[in-house]
Amino acid sequence: MTLGALHIVKPGLLTSVQDLGRYGDQASGVPVAGPMDTFSHRLANQLAGNDIDAATLEITLIGPEIVVDADTTMAIAGGQFEATCDDRPLPLGASFAVSRGQRIKFGRVMEGARAYLAVAGGIQVAPLLGSRATHIVSRMGGFNGRALAAGDRIPIADAPGARPQRKSVGLTLPTKGRALLRVIPGPQADWFHADALKALGSVSFRISPQSNRMGYRLQGPPLARAREDELISEPVGIGAIQVPAAGEPILLMADRQTAGGYPKIGYVISADLPVAGQLAPGDFIEFHICTHREAVAALISRERQLLRYADLLAPGRADGKEVP
Amino acid sequence: MLLVELEPVIDPVINERAILLAAGIRARNARGVRDVAPGYSTVGIHYDPLQTDLAALEEAVEDEFAALSALESIAARDVVEIPVIYGGPGGPDLEAVAAHAGCSTAEVIERHSRQTYRVYMLGFVPGFAYMGRVDSAIVMPRHRVPRERVPAGSVGIAGLQTGVYPVDSPGGWQLIGHTRKVMFDANRPRPSLLAAGDLVRFVPAGQS
Numbered sequence: 001m002t003l004g005a006l007h008i009v010k011p012g013l014l015t016s017v018q019d020l021g022r023y024g025d026q027a028s029g030v031p032v033a034g035p036m037d038t039f040s041h042r043l044a045n046q047l048a049g050n051d052i053d054a055a056t057l058e059i060t061l062i063g064p065e066i067v068v069d070a071d072t073t074m075a076i077a078g079g080q081f082e083a084t085c086d087d088r089p090l091p092l093g094a095s096f097a098v099s100r101g102q103r104i105k106f107g108r109v110m111e112g113a114r115a116y117l118a119v120a121g122g123i124q125v126a127p128l129l130g131s132r133a134t135h136i137v138s139r140m141g142g143f144n145g146r147a148l149a150a151g152d153r154i155p156i157a158d159a160p161g162a163r164p165q166r167k168s169v170g171l172t173l174p175t176k177g178r179a180l181l182r183v184i185p186g187p188q189a190d191w192f193h194a195d196a197l198k199a200l201g202s203v204s205f206r207i208s209p210q211s212n213r214m215g216y217r218l219q220g221p222p223l224a225r226a227r228e229d230e231l232i233s234e235p236v237g238i239g240a241i242q243v244p245a246a247g248e249p250i251l252l253m254a255d256r257q258t259a260g261g262y263p264k265i266g267y268v269i270s271a272d273l274p275v276a277g278q279l280a281p282g283d284f285i286e287f288h289i290c291t292h293r294e295a296v297a298a299l300i301s302r303e304r305q306l307l308r309y310a311d312l313l314a315p316g317r318a319d320g321k322e323v324p
Numbered sequence: 325m326l327l328v329e330l331e332p333v334i335d336p337v338i339n340e341r342a343i344l345l346a347a348g349i350r351a352r353n354a355r356g357v358r359d360v361a362p363g364y365s366t367v368g369i370h371y372d373p374l375q376t377d378l379a380a381l382e383e384a385v386e387d388e389f390a391a392l393s394a395l396e397s398i399a400a401r402d403v404v405e406i407p408v409i410y411g412g413p414g415g416p417d418l419e420a421v422a423a424h425a426g427c428s429t430a431e432v433i434e435r436h437s438r439q440t441y442r443v444y445m446l447g448f449v450p451g452f453a454y455m456g457r458v459d460s461a462i463v464m465p466r467h468r469v470p471r472e473r474v475p476a477g478s479v480g481i482a483g484l485q486t487g488v489y490p491v492d493s494p495g496g497w498q499l500i501g502h503t504r505k506v507m508f509d510a511n512r513p514r515p516s517l518l519a520a521g522d523l524v525r526f527v528p529a530g531q532s
Contacts, residue, residue, distance in 0.1 A: 023358040027346065027520065028450060028519070031450070240325075258447050259448070
């Protein structure tokens with residue numbers, strides 16, 4: 001396979017290489033990382049004709065400027081960014097062909113916070129411990145273990161004209177600076193006053209500026225504990241809502257540590273994690289307590305959106321959905 | 325994530341059960357299970373909800389645990405030795421720890437290095453092992469305000485715990501020494517020098 005490259009002219013606010021994450025080494029403290037919005041990452045890959053686990057670029061709030069040093073097919077999914085190719089507007093949620101030397105430029109984001117740029121064949125950085133995901137804090141994976149910088153050349157497959165063009169219909173996640181996230185009670189839900197769980201499900205929390213890919217600090221009424229003992233550190237997963245002594249919760253996101261010692265009042269359900277991934281500091285979250293059964297049903301309906309779409313994308317089923 | 329909770333105590337036998345339980349679940353290679361990690365007295369099972377039969381997974385956990393609940397002893401293991409240069413620029417808190425304990429720095433070194441420690445769990449950053457128990461005569465709480473940057477290789481204590489920072493990172497532990505041992509390298513066959521359940525001794529390698 002010959003390699004092309006994405007030449008990073010401007011990196012944007014925070015652009016990093018991500019695949020579905022580095023699972024399998026959490027017992028050694030290796031964090032998972034991966035996309036903040038796995039749904040849009042997978043959709044971008046499907047549009048570009050890739051496996052869902054292929055590495056994409058995650059783009060955050062202010063997008064990059066990239067000169068493409070290959071003939072290839074690309075797709076952008078997720079947050080609604082202004083994007084152009086040689087100054088012509090690019091479709092979002094659709095694949096498009098790019099020729100060597102063309103310039104992809106992201107403008108401002110109109111809705112959501114993160115978009116995924118998929119390239120046919122995937123971003124070709126070397127996998128580390130089985131994954132290409134970047135974990136910035138531990139400087140692991142992706143491109144030299146860090147966010148992209150001006151002058152970087154990111155290896156991609158050179159795949160001229162092989163892919164049909166594809167378009168998705170209405171597959172965006174609802175976020176306009178505010179999201180409703182469903183929550184199941186966490187392992188230490190009973191460490192909190194009954195009022196705290198009620199408060200969690202009835203007030204808005206604001207995402208503080210001290211938030212990042214590791215987690216969102218949430219500003220709102222403090223969630224009062226019923227017991228004050230120290231929790232012995234234990235494994236944590238994505239979506240955990242942990243509450244330090246001061247009572248302001250932290251929602252753990254893609255770059256979370258593998259373990260933690262704060263009690264967890266709840267977990268955001270898997271179906272709603274991609275929605276959380278489209279939020280930014282200053283946005284508001286409302287939580288809604290639900291059951292495990294409702295969580296599974298919600299995930300199945302979210303997956304059906306993608307599966308139905310994958311079916312439309314099957315070879316020979318272009319269905320006239322070409323991009324104009 | 326499914327969290328399996330054993331007794332909420334820091335105890336070598338309970339920890340041994342958690343580690344063996346994690347290994348047993350991992351060895352089953354159940355569909356949908358992505359990762360299994362033990363804590364001090366817990367096991368985290370990361371699974372894909374769409375690929376996993378949760379009832380069957382919970383039953384598997386019960387079966388594995390039933391075989392372990394009678395376990396009261398810990399299998400003998402080799403001791404991993406970690407050479408440490410105590411004090412000096414690599415151990416800036418050694419004197420403060422000695423002052424806190426009301427003893428000499430030599431005694432802090434002696435007490436820290438004569439203990440055999442158990443690795444209870446890894447976390448915080450790749451390869452960071454939480455080890456215990458530190459001799460109660462030299463126990464000191466962590467810094468109220470963590471340092472912005474603790475260099476890789478720093479050996480620290482905090483309460484009854486001791487550990488080595490594998491990479492430059494923020495950290496609040498009292499730094500008493502420094503090792504050149506590489507605690508974590510993703511490119512070697514066994515990336516993490518230490519695994520949960522390992523035994524560790526720190527060996528004084530001179531005082532700078």
